[in-house]
Amino acid sequence: MYIPKYYKVTDFEEIREFIQHHSFGTLVSTRKGRPIATHVPLQLIKEEKDYYITGHVAYGNPQWRTFETSGDVLVIFQGPHAYVSSSWYEEENVPTWNYQAVHVYGSASILKEEALKQDLTKLLDKYEGHRENPISFESLSPELLEKEMKGIVGFKIHVKEVQAAFKMSQNRNEKDYRNIVEKLRNEKDPNSKQVANAMNKNLKGSL
Template sequence: MRRTPHYLMTDPEEVRRLIRNNPWATFVSPTSRGLIASHYPVLLDDDHEHITIVSHFGRPDEVLHELGRHEILVIIQGPHDYVSSSWYAPGDLVPTWNHVTAHLYGTPEILGEEENYAMLSRLTDHFEQHYRNGRSLAEDEPGTRRAAKGTVGVRMRVDRFDARAKLSQNKSADVIDNITAHIAGHNPALAREMGRARGGGPASTTQRPPSEHNG
C-alpha cells in the first residue's frame, strides 16, 4: 500500500480490533504456479504476545496455495467508501476513497485433525452465537467430523503487518465533520472509524513504519 505517514496504523491492538470486526479475509500465496488467492473467515488465536490468526481451507486449496512452504499475505479489509469532492471546500476538487485495511504476513502452520475440528467448532460457535437458536457442530459430532475432513486448518503468527487508516486526516475539522455526516447515512461503520480517528482514540496513527512492530 502507499506509504503516507499520517495514515499508518501501527498499534497491534488496533489491527486485532480490525480483524475481530472484519473476519472475512483474502489469502494470497506466491506459489510455484504464480499467485493464488482464496477467501476464508479468520479468528484471532489466544496469543497475547503476537497477532495470530486461525482459519481453514477447503481442499484442495491447501495444495494450490502450497501452505506451509512460504510466506503468504492475508488481507483484512475494514470499512471503506468513496469520498466525493462535493463535500470539500470550494476549489478542492480531487475526490478520494477512505478505508481501513491491514496486510498481514506470515508462514501458516497446518493444524492436525483434532486441532482443526476444535478450530472449526470454535469458528462455528463464534458466529452462531449471534443468531437465535444458533447451532453447534457438537449436535452431530460424527457427521460434522466427517465434513471436517474436507478442510485443512491453519494457524498463522503474523511476523509483520502493514496497515492503513485513511480517514480524511489531511482535511480541516469542518470538512471532516461534513464528510462524516454524509457517510454516516449509508456507511455507519466507516463513519465510526472516522470519529475514532478524529477523536485521537485507538484508531489514531503514528509516523513510525509498521516494520518496527512484530505483530
C-alpha cells in the same frame, strides 16, 4: 502496503479489534510463481507471546499445498470504504477514496486434526453463540463431522508483520472533516455510512 504517515495505524489493540470485526479475509500465497487467493473466515488468536491467524479451506483447494513452498503468506482484512467527493472541501482539490485495510504477513502450516476441531469449535461459538438456536461443534452428529472433516484442511499462520492503513480524511481540516462525515451519512450506500461512523470516532479524539 504503501501507507502515508497520516493513515498509518500502529496500535495493535486497535488493529486486533478491527480484525475481530472484519474477520472474513483474503489469504494470498504463490503457486508456481503466480499469486493465488482464497476468501475465508479467519480468527486471530494468541498463544503465549505470539499471535496466529487460523482458518480452513476445502481439501480440493490447491492453495494449502503452497504453504511449504511459497514462503510467507499474506492475509488481507478490509473494512468499510467510500468515495469522497472534493466538492465537500472548502478549497478546490481532487476526489479520493476512504478505506480501512490490514495486511498480515506470516508463515503458514497445516493444523493437525485435534487442533482443527478446536479451531472449528471456536469459530462456531463466535458466529453461533448469540443465536436463538445455536449450532455447536458438539451438537453435530459424529457421522456428519467425520464426513465434513475429510473435506477441509486447517491452517495456522504465525504472524510476523502487521501493516494497517485507516485512510479517513485525517489530512483534512476540521471543517472539511466534519462535512465529509455529514455527507457520507447522507449517502445511500451502507459502506459510506459505516465510514462516517468510523470517522466520527476521531471527532472525539484528536480533532
